[in-house]
Amino acid sequence: MNSDELTTTVWELDEDEFPSDGSIREWAQFLLRYAILAPSSHNSQPWRFAVRDGRIQIFADDARWLEVADHDKRELQISLGCAIENLCTAAAHFGFGYRVEYDDTIDAVDGDHIATVTLHPDGTPSNTRPPGLFDQLTERYTSHDLFEDRPLPQSTRDILRQCVFDGDVSLHLIEDSDRKRSIGELQAAADLRLMDDREYRKELGYWLGIGALGQSWLMARIAQAVVTTFDLGNRESQNNSKLIRSAPVLGLLVTETDAPAARIKTGRVYERLALAASANSVATHPMSQILELPEKRDELGTLAAIGDGVPQHLFRLGYTDEPKDHTPRWPLEKGPLDTTVTFRDGSYRLSEPDRKRRHCRPELAASAPECVHPRTTAPVASVHDAPRTPRL
Structure with a gap:
């Protein structure tokens, strides 16, 4: 292709x-x-x-x-x-x-x-x-914008919960501000670690460079050069931590095992949730960095109080007036x-x-x-x- x-x-x-x-x-x-x-x-x-x-x-x-x-x-x-x-x-x-x-x-x-x-x-x-x-x-x-300071109504949260009918997957909605702040700090630490890895930046730069995110030819290649050459960890950690804290609700999908089939079912549930959120004018934004580091993934499970479950997919839910892109x-x-x-x-x-x-x-x-x-x-x-x- x-x-x-x-x-x-x-x-x-x-x-x-x-x-x-x-x-x-x-x-x-x-x-x-x-x-x-x-x-x-x-x-x-x-x-x-x-x-x-x-x-x-x-x-x-x-x-x-x-x-x-x-x-x-x-x-x-x-x-x-x-x-x-x-x-x-x-x-x-x-x-x-x-x-x-x-x-x-x-x-x-x-x-x-x-x-x-x-x-x-x-x-x-x-x-x-x-x-x-x-x-x-x-x-x-997918929205990369800061979300409005506006709670999700109970009716919307109920609709989101109706999307989870796969027995192996459960949905945790995190609204407590202290817990979101702690997850934001975990997000910042994950960004710093990942962006310090040149191979990680090289891989990210490749996908930016081919225009997969929709930039023009010139901007895609500029983005590739910048990400590959410079450690943007401080900027990314600050931005993404703010994004976490701005969300009225964080969603976390949890499975009983870490088997491939459980992950595939997680994807099915997430997409169902994202479609239902869109139908109710709620924006979604997956945040995968924490889950890309095994020790941070374990910390997230502890912060979210999921017990023996396996955290699979973290995402933001909220409102924004940014244009769809x-x-x-x-x-x-x-x-x-x-x-x-x-x-x-x-x-x-x-x-x-x-x-x-x-x-x-x-x-x-x-x-x-x-x-x-x-x-x-x-x-x-x-x-x-x-x-x-x-x-x-």
Whole structure:
């Protein structure tokens, strides 16, 4: 997938264009146009899809794995869960029943296949979600703004809680100002540690440089140079700590285990929450830095008083009047849809060229033409030109 193909036009979906007289394959591909609108860390979009009859297979694209920031693939798996939830929300809207099956070999070192969603045109659509979520698939966005000093009404919090019906995932809403202040301090410490790591900055700079966050060609490369060259830890820690404290509510998704399937379900729940929040004019903003450091992750669990649970996903909830700003996506036809998937011995695998590409890292792209991402370079610029650190 070429970075020049990133576009925001994918958000301009018209449900009236659904091919009602088409084949089940055409139906599935139309639904996948909603799946690719899911959020992902650094907007890395680490998903690939294959359609076989009424089955949609979801794969992890390891070429888009953030090896430094996301060493254990927690964020990658949460991102995949978000895409699955978008797909299921769209399927239910268009009248499909569906079944989601998670791959029980997900822990395997060479396991690509994450899940299969099977569409049932004559099935009963799921009605467990709060109403109005489908309309938010093209409206949801991530806010990086300070939130207004305005509490979330109880009715809104009740709607958010209705989004959590996966038995393995629980939602903790944190409103106590002292606890939020302590989490803000933990956030600052995590930012300082991460931004002190040159490899972390190099990885972040790469995604900024290809324009994944929607900047112009010039600004993207300036941002890459600044983030890669300078330690912006002090600035990031102060900014993000303020963002934490400004939120009337912090959300924390917790699971019973740290297994990949639990993380994928976390992503599904988060996306459901984000869509419901958007339907109620509430902005959302994932904050992943604390969770990227094992000792800080443990401290967060203690601060949030979650007992024996595993903290998986921290995010802000609040109100802002900032304009909605969608980040670009690679269109379905430009890479996310895989037409060469093979089926062997009951397991799904990407084609050999895709498997080679999947293992290419940005650092190797200059010498490996089959890699997904071209390496980019940028001039050194002022520290003040750098954008905020992107999140999911």
